[in-house]
Amino acid sequence: MDRIALTLLVFAFFALCLYGMWRGWRRQARTQSVRIPPFPEVPSDPGDPLLTTSGIYVSTTRSGHWQDRVVTRGAGMRGPATLRLYPDGIEVDRRGAPGFWIPRADVVDVTTAKGMAGKVMGTDSLLVFTWRLDGVVLDTGLRGDDLAAYPHWIDRVTGGAQV
Numbered sequence: 001m002d003r004i005a006l007t008l009l010v011f012a013f014f015a016l017c018l019y020g021m022w023r024g025w026r027r028q029a030r031t032q033s034v035r036i037p038p039f040p041e042v043p044s045d046p047g048d049p050l051l052t053t054s055g056i057y058v059s060t061t062r063s064g065h066w067q068d069r070v071v072t073r074g075a076g077m078r079g080p081a082t083l084r085l086y087p088d089g090i091e092v093d094r095r096g097a098p099g100f101w102i103p104r105a106d107v108v109d110v111t112t113a114k115g116m117a118g119k120v121m122g123t124d125s126l127l128v129f130t131w132r133l134d135g136v137v138l139d140t141g142l143r144g145d146d147l148a149a150y151p152h153w154i155d156r157v158t159g160g161a162q163v
Contacts, residue, residue: 033072042093052084058119059141060076062136066115069117069118074097075100081099083144085156092142102129102140108132110153110158111154112125112127113128114126127142127144129157
């Protein structure tokens with residue numbers, strides 16, 4: 001009888017922890033939905049892609065705060081993604097989650113990083129786009145399948161960036 005009570009107590013504690021994390025995630029999403037505007041949608045006909053790479057969408061964070069993940073409107077969900085560079089912007093096409101558009105004029109910087117909310121690595125293995133969204137500066141990170149493509153992205157995107 002004591003074992004059953006202890007097992008139920010541990011299970012209840014675990015369920016309470018999960019409930020608390022779920023409530024915190026939802027509260028953060030509500031707060032961010034007021035501070036961070038909706039991400040731009042991909043144009044209906046952006047043209048032909050100049051560059052394409054696939055990998056894992058890691059997260060979007062407030063710029064300079066690599067642990068402050070943006071969770072509103074589905075942006076906090078990590079998963080497989082494809083990046084496509086067009087003359088007017090970058091399409092972040094996420095499987096199983098809403099994709100979004102980063103207008104080229106709003107790109108501040110493109111660099112590599114060792115870590116971002118949801119992924120920390122020993123080397124600069126993340127491709128990070130810093131961009132403006134109605135006055136809010138964000139970092140969007142991708143762990144690409146081919147790290148050799150990063151210099152091409154950095155050269156092509158920063159060549160057209162407005163700092």
